[in-house]
Amino acid sequence: MRESDLYAPLKAYLEGQGYEVKAEIGDCDIMACRAGDPPVIVEMKLSFSLQLVLQGVVRQGLFDHVYLAVPVTKGWTQRYRDIIALCRRLSLGLLAVGPKGVEAHLDPGPYAPRLKTKPAARLLREFARRVGDPNEGGITGTAKMTHYRQDAVRCGLYLQAGPCKAAVVARATGVARAATQMRDDHYGWFERVERGVYQLTPKGHAALADHAASGVAR
Numbered sequence: 001m002r003e004s005d006l007y008a009p010l011k012a013y014l015e016g017q018g019y020e021v022k023a024e025i026g027d028c029d030i031m032a033c034r035a036g037d038p039p040v041i042v043e044m045k046l047s048f049s050l051q052l053v054l055q056g057v058v059r060q061g062l063f064d065h066v067y068l069a070v071p072v073t074k075g076w077t078q079r080y081r082d083i084i085a086l087c088r089r090l091s092l093g094l095l096a097v098g099p100k101g102v103e104a105h106l107d108p109g110p111y112a113p114r115l116k117t118k119p120a121a122r123l124l125r126e127f128a129r130r131v132g133d134p135n136e137g138g139i140t141g142t143a144k145m146t147h148y149r150q151d152a153v154r155c156g157l158y159l160q161a162g163p164c165k166a167a168v169v170a171r172a173t174g175v176a177r178a179a180t181q182m183r184d185d186h187y188g189w190f191e192r193v194e195r196g197v198y199q200l201t202p203k204g205h206a207a208l209a210d211h212a213a214s215g216v217a218r
Helices: 003-015 050-059 076-089 117-129 147-159 166-173 178-184 202-210
Strands: 020-025 028-033 040-044 065-071 093-098 101-106 190-194 197-200
Touching: 003 020, 003 028, 003 040, 003 065, 003 093, 003 101, 040 050, 050 065, 076 093, 076 101, 147 166, 147 178, 147 190, 147 197, 147 202, 166 178, 166 197, 178 190, 197 202
Parallel strands: 040 065, 065 093
Antiparallel strands: 020 028, 028 040, 093 101, 190 197
16 A cells, blocks of 8 residues: 555545545645535545654644544554554544545544642552652563562561561551452462461562562561
């Protein structure tokens, strides 16, 4: 497929809505005009890319109604939600050219985002509870040190001396939810010896060795 292959179906789609359509007006791939309505600009590419987005943003400096147009290709479904979210935030429209013709997935318009207060609150709690800055930004493939993991390490460090009551661990480490954390045992580090008493598993001992240089306070 060539980029020019997108033009005919897009032209037909816009003409079907009463627009007069012309290609390559200045730097604009497509310009469409209809009496009484603002001009419509369409920028085309064979895939959704940063270059296409930047072209659309530049055209927004001239006209309010700017669409990005791409063919429906492999991977479209997996990227669809992210593409729509980005276009909506940038007030860009989105047209998809498929086997059955052109489909408008999003019209350009002002965007007033609503903040997601609950996820934001969780992030702020994590920031407040995490001790120090134990993670290196940009590193992938390693477990992140969260405040929950820091608390598990504290409990584990105390249990290195041997089995102990959860209440004692909580007082000694300052981990108020020590009993719940050791009972839930999300990491497989703890096992119950008897009611209210826990000890480290071999996996727990190995994890503590990995975290020996993490800077987590005992």
